[in-house]
Amino acid sequence: xxxxxxxxxxxxxxxxxxxxxxxxxxxxxxxxxxxxxxxxxxxxxxxxxxxxxxxxxxxxxxxxxxxxxxxxxxxxxxxxxxxxxxxxxxxxxxxxxxxxxxxxxxxxxxxxxxxxxxxxxxxxxxxxxxxxxxxxxxxxxxxxxxxxxxxxxxxxxxxxxxxxxxxxxxxxxxxxxxxxxxxxxxxxxxxxxxxxxxxxxxxxxxxxxxxxxxxxxxxxxxxxxxxx
Amino acid sequence: xxxxxxxxxxxxxxxxxxxxxxxxxxxxxxxxxxxxxxxxxxxxxxxxxxxxxxxxxxxxxxxxxxxxxxxxxxxxxxxxxxxxxxxxxxxxxxxxxxxxxxxxxxxxxxxxxxxxxxxxxxxxxxxxxxxxxxxxxxxxxxxxxxxxxxxxxxxxxxxxxxxxxxxxxxxxxxxxxxxxxxxxxxxxxxxxxxxxxxxxxxxxxxxxxxxxxxxxxxxxxxxxxxxxxxxxxxxxxxxxxxxxxxxxxxxxxxxxxxxxxxxxxxxxxxxxxxxxxxxxxxxxxxxxxxxxxxxxxxxxxxxxxxxxxxxxxxxxxxxxxxxxxxxxxxxxxxxxxxxxxxxxxxxxxxxxxxxxxxxxxxxxxxxxxxxxxxxxxxxxxxxxxxxxxxxxxxxxxxxxxxxxxxxxxxxxxxxxxxxxxxxxxxxxxxxxxxxxxxxxxxxxxxxxxxxxxxxxxxxxxxxxxxxxxxxxxxxxxxxxxxxxxxxxxxxxxxxxxxxxxxxxxxxxxxxxxxxxxxxxxxxxxxxxxxxxxxxxxxxxxxxxxxxxxxxxxxxxxxxxxxxxxxxxxxxxxxxxxxxx
Numbered sequence: 001x002x003x004x005x006x007x008x009x010x011x012x013x014x015x016x017x018x019x020x021x022x023x024x025x026x027x028x029x030x031x032x033x034x035x036x037x038x039x040x041x042x043x044x045x046x047x048x049x050x051x052x053x054x055x056x057x058x059x060x061x062x063x064x065x066x067x068x069x070x071x072x073x074x075x076x077x078x079x080x081x082x083x084x085x086x087x088x089x090x091x092x093x094x095x096x097x098x099x100x101x102x103x104x105x106x107x108x109x110x111x112x113x114x115x116x117x118x119x120x121x122x123x124x125x126x127x128x129x130x131x132x133x134x135x136x137x138x139x140x141x142x143x144x145x146x147x148x149x150x151x152x153x154x155x156x157x158x159x160x161x162x163x164x165x166x167x168x169x170x171x172x173x174x175x176x177x178x179x180x181x182x183x184x185x186x187x188x189x190x191x192x193x194x195x196x197x198x199x200x201x202x203x204x205x206x207x208x209x210x211x212x213x214x215x216x217x218x219x220x221x222x223x224x225x226x227x228x
Numbered sequence: 229x230x231x232x233x234x235x236x237x238x239x240x241x242x243x244x245x246x247x248x249x250x251x252x253x254x255x256x257x258x259x260x261x262x263x264x265x266x267x268x269x270x271x272x273x274x275x276x277x278x279x280x281x282x283x284x285x286x287x288x289x290x291x292x293x294x295x296x297x298x299x300x301x302x303x304x305x306x307x308x309x310x311x312x313x314x315x316x317x318x319x320x321x322x323x324x325x326x327x328x329x330x331x332x333x334x335x336x337x338x339x340x341x342x343x344x345x346x347x348x349x350x351x352x353x354x355x356x357x358x359x360x361x362x363x364x365x366x367x368x369x370x371x372x373x374x375x376x377x378x379x380x381x382x383x384x385x386x387x388x389x390x391x392x393x394x395x396x397x398x399x400x401x402x403x404x405x406x407x408x409x410x411x412x413x414x415x416x417x418x419x420x421x422x423x424x425x426x427x428x429x430x431x432x433x434x435x436x437x438x439x440x441x442x443x444x445x446x447x448x449x450x451x452x453x454x455x456x457x458x459x460x461x462x463x464x465x466x467x468x469x470x471x472x473x474x475x476x477x478x479x480x481x482x483x484x485x486x487x488x489x490x491x492x493x494x495x496x497x498x499x500x501x502x503x504x505x506x507x508x509x510x511x512x513x514x515x516x517x518x519x520x521x522x523x524x525x526x527x528x529x530x531x532x533x534x535x536x537x538x539x540x541x542x543x544x545x546x547x548x549x550x551x552x553x554x555x556x557x558x559x560x561x562x563x564x565x566x567x568x569x570x571x572x573x574x575x576x577x578x579x580x581x582x583x584x585x586x587x588x589x590x591x592x593x594x595x596x597x598x599x600x601x602x603x604x605x606x607x608x609x610x611x612x613x614x615x616x617x618x619x620x621x622x623x624x625x626x627x628x629x630x631x632x633x634x635x636x637x638x639x640x641x642x643x644x645x646x647x648x649x650x651x652x653x654x655x656x657x658x659x660x661x662x663x664x665x666x667x668x669x670x671x672x673x674x675x676x677x678x679x680x681x682x683x684x685x686x687x688x689x690x691x692x693x694x695x696x697x698x699x700x701x702x703x704x705x706x707x708x709x710x711x712x713x714x715x716x717x718x719x720x721x722x723x724x725x726x727x728x729x730x731x732x733x734x735x736x737x738x739x740x741x742x743x744x745x746x747x748x749x750x751x752x753x754x755x756x757x758x759x760x761x762x763x764x765x766x767x768x769x770x771x772x773x774x775x776x777x778x779x780x781x782x783x784x785x786x787x788x789x790x791x792x793x794x795x796x797x798x799x800x801x802x803x804x805x806x807x808x
Contacts, residue, residue, distance in 0.1 A: 040513035069589050203350060207349035219588060
């Protein structure tokens with residue numbers, strides 16, 4: 001391993017990670033400085049609903065594709081969502097495994113599984129890009145950040161697939177590219193839409209609690225056999 | 229030399245909107261503004277999108293971005309540092325505010341369907357309501373919103389119903405009830421103190437649909453309820469919900485809550501109205517910062533409770549036509565009331581058919597969010613009703629029931645526009661129809677006088693079928709009818725025959741009906757003549773109601789059932805009789 005690759009795997013990542021953490025902390029502090037709206041109304045709806053049940057249901061929503069019409073009727077998009085986010089998690093994990101636990105990657109089966117997971121995420125990234133460019137509805141709501149973040153992640157997946165075996169015998173360029181992309185990713189993320197997961201727990205908490213107060217969450221699925 | 233900045237050239241109103249946006253932000257709103265990932269999953273959840281294929285400007289995320297970009301430019305530092313990257317833009321001119329108005333009021337009914345379909349929990353409906361509030365605060369809003377808000381501020385109810393008219397309607401309904409039940413103890417008590425129930429209504433009931441008041445009174449009477457209606461502060465609707473004006477919302481709510489407290493009422497029962505129930509029961513305590521010390525319930529819950537407690541008996545065979553149910557957005561998606569109306573429906577009719585999708589996934593009637601008062605958007609609203617029309621048609625029902633007055637009007641327009649063979653009614657009407665009341669035995673009348681006997685009426689309508697129908701019904705009930713196919717003919721007949729009443733269709737060929745109306749009103753020989761408007765275009769109401777010094781004596785919406793026509797005409801004529 002060259003010194004440059006060692007620097008890229010360690011120091012560069014650590015600095016980028018610290019930077020990302022700092023910006024995240026600032027963003028969270030900024031967000032929490034907005035006072036939360038209060039609810040004075042008495043609870044409506046049946047006894048099966050409550051603010052607590054509401055926000056738990058709301059948080060669990062991500063794992064219940066049947067709960068929302070938008071995910072129930074667009075199953076392929078939900079599958080893409082799952083694959084994409086599995087790929088993100090795996091590729092992030094890889095950036096820790098390579099420098100700190102490279103021995104794990106001597107297991108060929110594990111390498112293959114990781115490559116498949118990240119490879120599928122790469123394909124989803126390509127599919128998502130095509131959808132964003134070709135669908136007039138998607139184009140109308142897309143900002144430069146939407147395109148750039150998607151391209152960045154998709155490219156990152158590609159190099160993550162190549163980096164999984166952690167083999168520099170044929171050259172280090174793929175590992176270097178993966179780690180430099182990871183570092184750029186860590187620095188860029190707090191400024192982009194990719195940081196949505198930072199707000200997700202809050203938005204779903206407040207929306208779920210409110211819907212729980214109003215007797216809407218958890219949604220009662222009764223006699224809805226014909227629902228689209 | 230001072231460098232010019234964007235702030236220097238921004239219009240005053242745009243600057244106020246930018247500043248007030250900052251004051252409106254709370255954590256929930258900010259969350260909804262920063263969390264959208266533009267995944268597009270909300271797109272197909274909007275009835276505007278589904279009825280306007282190929283037009284992405286109706287997509288919820290697109291609409292939300294119109295205010296989101298301003299937020300990002302001014303309040304989110306990523307947008308301040310990298311505006312080009314995250315699509316942040318400021319707003320500079322009044323024209324841009326007008327464009328924002330077109331989106332916030334004209335392309336969204338705040339139905340909340342997209343909010344429930346957003347994986348991120350972005351509540352676009354709340355963001356849109358906030359946007360409306362910002363625009364209203366600088367006077368940029370549809371004319372109808374301004375008119376209705378003004379009425380609610382100044383007169384205390386959103387349809388400008390005067391106290392004397394309201395009380396007269398209650399008296400009239402009380403008389404009708406006593407006649408129907410042949411029971412002088414059947415009353416509509418006003419301002420009775422310390423009652424178990426204070427009943428509040430939508431002003432639409434007093435103005436256009438008094439039958440619902442009579443039906444509710446019949447049910448309260450049959451249940452032996454200790455109830456009353458306030459003479460003031462009786463409007464449970466709240467235009468603050470639609471206009472985004474929390475101040476109006478709070479003031480209206482306090483007026484109602486204070487009145488219930490003054491009367492010492494134990495429980496406030498809110499008549500069947502989606503936005504009224506949501507406003508009063510859920511939002512108002514927040515807007516008014518008021519901890520409500522009494523119970524509140526929807527009349528749907530009240531009626532169901534009466535049945536369960538055995539206080540009223542129903543004969544469901546009296547409602548045998550196939551019936552479907554339309555969930556109001558406000559009740560289903562913002563108050564969780566989906567099962568109670570169904571439970572009651574199954575007790576009150578023999579053939580209930582579910583509509584799909586339903587409950588919190590139902591589509592908007594198109595009349596929500598105050599859309600019925602924004603006549604400039606009517607063509608767009610009716611076009612967006614395509615998906616609703618398909619839903620209704622698929623049920624095969626002849627009657628669509630809804631627990632919301634906006635939905636009644638919205639659905640009636642959709643049914644008329646898409647030529648569906650259906651009528652709209654409310655649960656209170658079905659329950660009153662099915663109510664089993666044992667009347668005391670009495671000897672049959674030898675001969676009853678027809679209700680319109682001796683009345684002379686000029687009926688004007690340019691549609692021959694409609695003219696014949698109206699004339700036939702009125703003649704069957706004893707009136708002498710003169711038919712006119714144009715406004716000028718109606719004017720000529722009125723001057724010649726000196727009738728008690730002229731009914732005018734609002735859209736007839738020839739001279740504008742507003743002009744005919746003015747000529748009838750200003751003719752000294754026709755003093756005391758009553759004028760009733762009958763039209764299939766409710767958006768034209770404003771032409772007469774808001775612009776004439778003396779409004780018409782009555783207003784009826786087409787299509788009209790025989791009962792509604794007779795009731796409306798009798799009301800206009802009986803008021804004239806009382807005045808005489």
